[in-house]
Amino acid sequence: DTEVTQTPKHLVMGMTNKKSLKCEQHMGHRAMYWYKQKAKKPPELMFVYSYEKLSINESVPSRFSPECPNSSLLNLHLHALQPEDSALYLCASSQVVRQRGNTIYFGEGSWLTVV
């Protein structure tokens, strides 16, 4: 089962709101990621968690706050966002073994609109 599930699928929020995006996988993957994708652009890496610890933060503004409560769940807390943060937010997961190539599986994404 190569499934990464994300909720909600669509979210509209005001610039003063606090909301969260949620992601879940049951493939036993110990690496989980948040990517941001704008229209007609490739996904851009935001955060990487490995064994529930933050491994990579690609200089993302603090209004985005990731959280990894356990090995299956990944959250992205949103606060005081700007309209330019409107995008598709993709969660992904993969194995974390030092083999040559870790397939990354993406969730369906959460479409975020900031008004």
Add this chain to the structure above:
Amino acid sequence: GENVEQHPSTLSVQEGDSAVIKCTYSDSASNYFPWYKQELGKRPQLIIDIRSNVGEKKDQRIAVTLNKTAKHFSLHITETQPEDSAVYFCAATRVTDSWGKLQFGAGTQVVVTP
């Protein structure tokens, strides 16, 4: 860091013809090269990948070739069908340290006309 260039940005082909998308990468240490297909409004889905110890890989109508010396890799789709219409992204990464830190190309919009 790694930089991936992808060409062409758009590709129109007649159904049944072949399509070729080319990518070049800058980091000679990159050793994993996946290709993702993204249909409109959907997630990127892995369609094929290749590791640096292999020069070519094929899966039905899709094939990928890798030239490590020249630092480029290509996606070949034969006998194209309308359902092949999508945006295709190449990517590269060095998995020995930064797992999952894929560097994507800019994408190729493929349109297959019946």
